[in-house]
Amino acid sequence: MILAIAGKRLADHGIRGLNIKDIAQDAGINHGTLLHHFGSAEGMRTALLTNLTAALIADMSAILNSDAPADTIFMELFRLMSQSGHNKLLAWRALEDAEYSPLTEGPSEKLIQQILDGVTRRIQGRDITLAQNIIFLALSSAVGWGICGPALKQSLGMSRTQQDQFPAWVGEQLPKLIQDQPTAHENRNKS
Amino acid sequence: MILAIAGKRLADHGIRGLNIKDIAQDAGINHGTLLHHFGSAEGMRTALLTNLTAALIADMSAILNSDAPADTIFMELFRLMSQSGHNKLLAWRALEDAEYSPLTEGPSEKLIQQILDGVTRRIQGRDITLAQNIIFLALSSAVGWGICGPALKQSLGMSRTQQDQFPAWVGEQLPKLIQDQPTAHENRNKS
DNA sequence: AATGTTATTAACATTTGTGTCAATAGATCT
DNA sequence: AGATCTATTGACACAAATGTTAATAACATT
Numbered sequence: 448m449i450l451a452i453a454g455k456r457l458a459d460h461g462i463r464g465l466n467i468k469d470i471a472q473d474a475g476i477n478h479g480t481l482l483h484h485f486g487s488a489e490g491m492r493t494a495l496l497t498n499l500t501a502a503l504i505a506d507m508s509a510i511l512n513s514d515a516p517a518d519t520i521f522m523e524l525f526r527l528m529s530q531s532g533h534n535k536l537l538a539w540r541a542l543e544d545a546e547y548s549p550l551t552e553g554p555s556e557k558l559i560q561q562i563l564d565g566v567t568r569r570i571q572g573r574d575i576t577l578a579q580n581i582i583f584l585a586l587s588s589a590v591g592w593g594i595c596g597p598a599l600k601q602s603l604g605m606s607r608t609q610q611d612q613f614p615a616w617v618g619e620q621l622p623k624l625i626q627d628q629p630t631a632h633e634n635r636n637k638s
Numbered sequence: 639m640i641l642a643i644a645g646k647r648l649a650d651h652g653i654r655g656l657n658i659k660d661i662a663q664d665a666g667i668n669h670g671t672l673l674h675h676f677g678s679a680e681g682m683r684t685a686l687l688t689n690l691t692a693a694l695i696a697d698m699s700a701i702l703n704s705d706a707p708a709d710t711i712f713m714e715l716f717r718l719m720s721q722s723g724h725n726k727l728l729a730w731r732a733l734e735d736a737e738y739s740p741l742t743e744g745p746s747e748k749l750i751q752q753i754l755d756g757v758t759r760r761i762q763g764r765d766i767t768l769a770q771n772i773i774f775l776a777l778s779s780a781v782g783w784g785i786c787g788p789a790l791k792q793s794l795g796m797s798r799t800q801q802d803q804f805p806a807w808v809g810e811q812l813p814k815l816i817q818d819q820p821t822a823h824e825n826r827n828k829s
Numbered sequence: 830a831a832t833g834t835t836a837t838t839a840a841c842a843t844t845t846g847t848g849t850c851a852a853t854a855g856a857t858c859t
Numbered sequence: 860a861g862a863t864c865t866a867t868t869g870a871c872a873c874a875a876a877t878g879t880t881a882a883t884a885a886c887a888t889t
Contacts, residue, residue: 461733462653466876477838479879484836488877534732541729541785542652559793579794580807590785591778594732599777602750603770616771624811657846668868670848675866679847 449474449481450498453491457499458531462539465492496543499536506533508558511565521618525589534593570625581624588617640665640672641689644682648690649722653730656683690727697724699749702756709809715780716805725784761816772815779808 452473456464464470467488471478485491510523528534566578592614600610643664647655655661658679662669676682701714719725757769783805791801 461735467878468876478877479839480837482878537785538729538732540789542726542733544652563794576800579796579800580804583790583794583796583804584779584808584811586790587782587787588775588779590782591780592782594728594781594785596778598731599774603754603773605770605774609767609770613771613774617775620775620815623814658848659846669846670850670869671867673848 449476449484450495453495454499454532457495457539458535461535462542465495467491496536496540499532500540503533503536504558511558511562516618517622518615518618521585521589521621522614524585525592525614525617528589528593529596530593534590537590538594577625581621584624585617585621589614640675641686644686645690645723648686648730649726652726653733656686658682687727687731690723691731694724694727695749702749702753707809708813709806712776712780712809712812713805715776716783716808719780719784720787721784725781728781729785768816772812775815776808776812780805 449470453465453470456470456473460469467478467481470491471481474481481491482488485494506527507524510520510527513520513523515523528537562582563575563578566582567575570577596610605613640661644656644661647661647664651660658669658672661682662672665672672682673679676685697718698715701711701718704711704714706714719728753773754766754769757773758766761768787801796804
């Protein structure tokens with residue numbers, strides 16, 4: 448499939464690899480054919496963006512819907528985000544200000560709600576704010592891990608094994624945030 | 639300054655905004671002058687990358703060296719990463735696989751060591767592994783926040799105020815990870 | 830098989846980004 | 860002022876990316 452080849456080019460060569468000539472050559476077809484299908488070079492990129500985002504959501508969904516223990520789930524989640532295709536996608540979106548639709552509409556919207564429900568159930572009796580904060584922390588950390596995990600690891604002088612264990616460590620830590628958590632209101636008046 | 643204009647173009651128009659013609663026009667000079675200074679278009683981008691990275695490190699350094707309370711520091715750290723210039727820089731680096739030098743050499747190396755020392759001091763008697771994990775969590779989360787914070791916030795249905803309070807919340811949570819923390823060894827044998 | 834439709838191609842055309850060069854302007858030094 | 864150097868410019872040249880077109884190939888429908 449054409450978009451798969453384009454996705455590989457994004458992962459391997461960055462944005463500059465996303466031109467119709469090179470992609471067509473990799474696919475062994477004429478570049479005019481690409482234009483005929485997608486209408487324009489920009490249209491091809493938009494299609495790729497949508498496609499890759501859907502793939503990311505699907506992968507996340509598969510992980511988060513499994514009934515594995517928390518640390519395993521987080522390990523998988525972080526591993527997922529470190530895949531070149533996925534972190535390059537997020538970087539690309541960030542650069543192009545593509546904060547619109549795909550991440551907040553359609554299947555992903557349902558997925559997020561699902562996660563939210565699951566976490567809220569676990570922290571029964573507490574504020575939904577807490578669930579949101581915890582999820583936000585986990586996901587943002589996973590994204591940051593994908594974007595500059597290797598560089599950070601090097602800066603901090605972390606060993607290979609330690610970096611590998613970090614995702615599971617996060618999975619173990621998050622439950623601590625649930626225990627002894629003040630309500631959002633107390634929280635606000637604390638300092 | 640030329641690089642300041644180039645940086646603004648990166649923040650406003652993404653990577654495609656980083657071409658000598660547009661930058662020269664924004665700066666009101668001939669594009670040949672730009673080439674004369676930086677040698678090539680690629681040289682200009684390299685200079686910009688180095689320059690922006692140094693600026694990011696400097697900003698982070700200023701925050702982390704202040705003697706403000708933890709939650710304030712985290713608030714500032716997250717706010718910093720959400721600035722368009724800084725998160726676009728990281729996205730750019732991620733896309734171009736620019737994981738080399740600047741983040742791990744020179745002033746930033748000293749900065750990281752400084753942070754590591756500070757955290758290690760606070761968790762005296764414990765493994766340095768813990769300090770590294772905590773810093774890794776905070777920084778990766780801050781990066782993820784900068785890259786796709788707004789999109790995540792929207793997906794999770796977080797209110798404006800809650801999103802604003804998230805950085806401070808993180809600052810409050812991290813100390814909990816220090817309490818009752820098993821050593822790295824126990825940790826490894828746990829599951 | 831005849832027809833209409835869509836996919837594919839090669840060749841050309843346009844636009845955009847990059848680089849070169851010779852001439853000029855400005856600065857510095859004696 | 861004269862000599863020398865650097866900075867800047869406009870004009871041109873080149874390369875790369877995108878888009879267009881007319882012809883052909885492949886396919887489906889009747």
